[in-house]
Amino acid sequence: MFSFNDLLTINGISPQDVAVALHKPANTSERQALCTMIDEDFAAFNAYQSTHARIPEATLKARGIMASFVMTSDGRMTFVGLFANAGSQPFAQAGPHVYALFVRMTRKMTGPDEVNGRSGLEALQNRLLFDLSRLDTMSDLSGRLIVQDPGARNYMRVADCTPLPVVELTKEAQMTPPVPNWDALVLTAPDLRKLPNSWRVQLSAWRGVYLIVDRCDGARYVGAAYGSENLFGRWSQHVAREIGITKELSQCDPAEFQFSILELLSPAATADEVIGAERKWMRRIGTLEFGLNT
Structure with a gap:
C-alpha cells in the first residue's frame, strides 16, 4: 500500500528527518476550530503546533522537518503541510507579539471568554517555542491528502516508524466541511x-x-x-x-x-x-x- 513515507521519498526527503504531528483533539469542537484556523487564520494554527509537552518536544527537537496532519470533524487525518524546524527558544522569552498570538489562538480553541491575557498561557512557560515555517514541498497536497489514523494517544511520531497508508487524494482541498443540510x-x-x-x-x-x-x-x-x-x-x-x-x-x-x-x-x-x-x-x-x- 502506498504510504506517506513513499511521498516523502519521492520528494527527496528522508523519513528519518521528519517528525509527524497528528493533531486530533478529543473534543470535536476543538477539531473544528483547528480546521477553521487553517483556512482563516494560519498564524494562529501555527502557534498551536509550535509548543509541545516534554516527550513530543524531544521528538520534534531532534528533526529538521515536521509533517502536520489534523483530524477533521469527520474523523479523517488530513495533511496540512511540511514545516521546516529552524530551532527553538524558551517560551518564557517570547515577546509580547507572541503572547498576543497565543491569546488569539487559545480564544479560537476554547471560546472568547475563556482566556484573560497572559494568565491563560501559564502552562506554556516551561515549554520550548519552535520556529516552524511552511515549506513549498508537497504544498499541493494540503487539504487533499487523507491518511489512515495510526491510533493511540501519542500524537508526535517519527515518520520512518509511522508509514501512514494513503487513504485518498481528493480533487479539491477542503479542511472545513461544508454546511450540512x-x-x-x-x-x-x-x-x-x-x-x-x-x-x-x-x-x-x-x-x-x-x-x-x-x-x-x-x-x-x-x-x-x-x-x-x-x-x-x-x-x-x-x-x-x-x-x-x-x-x-x-x-x-x-x-x-x-x-x-x-x-x-x-x-x-x-x-x-x-x-x-x-x-x-x-x-x-x-x-x-x-x-x-x-
Whole structure:
C-alpha cells in the first residue's frame, strides 16, 4: 500500500528527518476550530503546533522537518503541510507579539471568554517555542491528502516508524466541511463561537423557525429569526450573555443551549410570516404549555 513515507521519498526527503504531528483533539469542537484556523487564520494554527509537552518536544527537537496532519470533524487525518524546524527558544522569552498570538489562538480553541491575557498561557512557560515555517514541498497536497489514523494517544511520531497508508487524494482541498443540510444541522453554544466563515455566511442567509434545547434539563424554546444576519445573528445573540436574552430563557445557562432548525423559510419571507410559522411550531411542540415559550 502506498504510504506517506513513499511521498516523502519521492520528494527527496528522508523519513528519518521528519517528525509527524497528528493533531486530533478529543473534543470535536476543538477539531473544528483547528480546521477553521487553517483556512482563516494560519498564524494562529501555527502557534498551536509550535509548543509541545516534554516527550513530543524531544521528538520534534531532534528533526529538521515536521509533517502536520489534523483530524477533521469527520474523523479523517488530513495533511496540512511540511514545516521546516529552524530551532527553538524558551517560551518564557517570547515577546509580547507572541503572547498576543497565543491569546488569539487559545480564544479560537476554547471560546472568547475563556482566556484573560497572559494568565491563560501559564502552562506554556516551561515549554520550548519552535520556529516552524511552511515549506513549498508537497504544498499541493494540503487539504487533499487523507491518511489512515495510526491510533493511540501519542500524537508526535517519527515518520520512518509511522508509514501512514494513503487513504485518498481528493480533487479539491477542503479542511472545513461544508454546511450540512438545514434539517440535519445541530449546533451547540461552543460550536457557534467557533464557526468557520463559510458557515456564518450560510446561516446569515437563512431565516426561519428554530428550536433551542437546554441540555441541562431538556427544556425547549421555539424562536424565529428574520432580522439582520437571520439565524446566525439571532443564535449569536442567544449565546452572547451569561443568561438567556428573553424572559423565558433568563433562568438558563446559554452555554448549555443546543440549536436546530424546525422550518426554513424564504429569504423574502416577511417578519409576520416568520412569526406566524413560529406560533404554529410552538403549538405543535407544546412549548407554550410545557416549554419555555409564553
